[in-house]
């Protein structure tokens with residue numbers, strides 16, 4: 054049995070929290086994460102932006118796996134961790150919730166002061182003309198063009214991907230943009246791709262107003278999230294983290310709680 058007193062006290066002491074969440078927040082919803090307790094990759098590195106944009110076979114492989122993965126990913130529901138953080142916002146204690154997750158589960162749980170640092174998987178965007186369409190509509194197009202793939206089963210991988218291996222992807226049809234025929238890409242930041250400047254600026258502004266940082270379910274191995282903790286530490290703002298296993302910021306943490314997120318935050322509900 055973990056003692057929740059130190060975390061309660063931390064949240065009680067700081068009125069304007071900058072909350073930063075990662076994959077560990079969504080694992081209870083059945084979405085696998087990328088890294089083990091030591092912060093190492095559990096599986097092959099995900100697709101890079103350069104590979105996706107530069108190669109049609111890479112896009113065939115991506116969308117074929119995504120077609121299969123979306124069937125379960127599209128149905129996930131928020132868990133207790135999302136509910137607890139939505140409650141924190143209702144209590145007026147959350148300056149901003151910055152999430153590295155692309156699953157929109159914080160919004161589904163009722164949080165509205167949210168910045169999706171790495172974008173959102175429920176939307177698809179044309180890299181040529183900027184045309185946007187819901188991922189659900191893309192799924193219908195994918196299934197229409199690739200009927201035989203719709204019945205395939207495979208284990209779920211992070212970010213709506215599926216572990217589809219040893220398959221010939223060369224016949225897979227990737228629907229182009231309906232407006233200009235360009236390349237469609239999920240509206241998420243791929244590895245090797247920069248986070249849009251406006252999003253980063255909005256997050257830093259909120260961090261400036263915050264009096265402390267609460268990290269929930271992230272090992273902070275990706276620099277795009279880690280830099281906010283670095284900035285907080287430089288500004289003398291205390292940082293607490295709820296995470297199973299090591300984080301990249303362990304040496305600057307004022308408090309570390311090694312417990313599943315939903316369990317550690319249950320006292321908020």
Ligand SMILES: [Zn+2]
Pocket residue numbers: 179180181182183184230231232233234235
């Ligand atoms: Zn287009």
